[in-house]
Amino acid sequence: MWDENKTMKCLVWNGKHNIEYTEHPRPKLTEPKDILLRVTATTICGSDLHLLKDTFPGMKKGDIPGHEFMGVVEEKGEGVHKLNIGDRVIVSFAIACGECSYCKREEFTACETTNPSTAMEAVYGHKCAAFYGYSHLTGGVPGGQAEFVRVPFADFNCMIVPDDIPDEKALYMTDIMVTGLHGNKCAEVGEGKTVAIWGMGPIGLMAAKWATILGAKMVIGIDCVPERLELAKDRLHIETINFKEEDVLKRLPELLGANELDCAIECAGFDYTHSWLHKIETFVGLETDTSEIITQIFKAVRKYGNVGLIGDYVGLANHFPIGAMMEKNLTIKSGQTPGLRYWDFCLEKMRSGEMDPTFLVTHRGSLADGPTFYKAMCDQKGGLIKVFMRPENFDQNAEKPVLLDA
Ligand SMILES: [Zn+2]
Ligand SMILES: [Zn+2]
Structure with missing residues (x-):
């Protein structure tokens, strides 16, 4: 080798x-x-x-x-x-x-x-x-x-x-280019759609760029890092929400006005403090991944809406909002980009x-x-x-x- x-x-x-x-x-x-x-x-x-x-x-x-x-x-x-x-x-x-x-x-x-x-x-x-x-x-x-x-x-x-x-x-x-594009494909972004993106790191920024190229009529980026939000505003000309300063679920409808949120792209991923391997070993009942972002997304997106999940998740999440997913007829697609x-x-x-x-x-x-x-x-x-x-x-x-x- x-x-x-x-x-x-x-x-x-x-x-x-x-x-x-x-x-x-x-x-x-x-x-x-x-x-x-x-x-x-x-x-x-x-x-x-x-x-x-x-x-x-x-x-x-x-x-x-x-x-x-x-x-x-x-x-x-x-x-x-x-x-x-x-x-x-x-x-x-x-x-x-x-x-x-x-x-x-x-x-x-x-x-x-x-x-x-x-x-x-x-x-x-x-x-x-x-x-x-x-x-x-x-x-x-x-x-x-x-x-x-x-x-x-x-x-x-x-x-x-x-x-x-x-x-x-x-x-x-x-x-990042193909992953950002994959997020849009997963969330079925297209002409005239409204799109919100959770996580404005390079992948989220790239996803936002693609959303505008694919014809979205409004794109909203959500993050808490000022430089990322500034870049999104200045270079991509999209709306942004700083989740540390504003309530995302309150601010989204204000920005959307007469529209509802058609597509949501998750570009943030798991966030945990202990090692996954250890948790696999002890496995049952433990959480490795937080379901907080996906819960917020399921609440924000409209009924029959589309969710693309491309942030990294690796193990188990407690309190997964399965009810909202089913009762709102949501479509979720996810995964690493081919x-x-x-x-x-x-x-x-x-x-x-x-x-x-x-x-x-x-x-x-x-x-x-x-x-x-x-x-x-x-x-x-x-x-x-x-x-x-x-x-x-x-x-x-x-x-x-x-x-x-x-
Ligand atoms: Zn990478
Ligand atoms: Zn093969």
């Missing part, structure tokens, strides 16, 4: 609130359908903070995080036919084999073959696909906050990026100029700045929404890293 004779720089997870920039052996090809990717750009996801805070179980000391990355094909196995050395590609965060029944139905995040862990099956009845740079419950695959990554089933999981799309835009197709499905649409909307993900990129830097960026994101300080990181010695002339002063 590692070529001990060659080294690279990368971030590693050494435990709770301990992400380190360090030297590491380079990955090597192990399967015929692998490529070795030389990473040219990567970023930190809101979901990486679950790892930083050690609230998502299954990390091991020394794991390389990162599931949003792109780069150039450095080496390829003999089973790789579509990609060539030197191609500039983005990589799907979920690893799909392209051949199992789930992949054939384009249910890529449910691929049956790429995640060797069986821990999920005990709790969910099934397991999901492997993800890069996440827990060993999702395969423990080394991630892309590194100079090099091994990419399995590369022909299937990579897209060659056209020359007219810069890295600064293409990178965000790996997760991103490969949406790449062509994203490309089309970037080329038309309607979608430009750079509005939420607030900080640039190198991989070496990774630990600082993690901390700033976790502390929600310095107005950091999304970062763009190059490898430290990246030779592309221009940009000076913008470092945080706090």
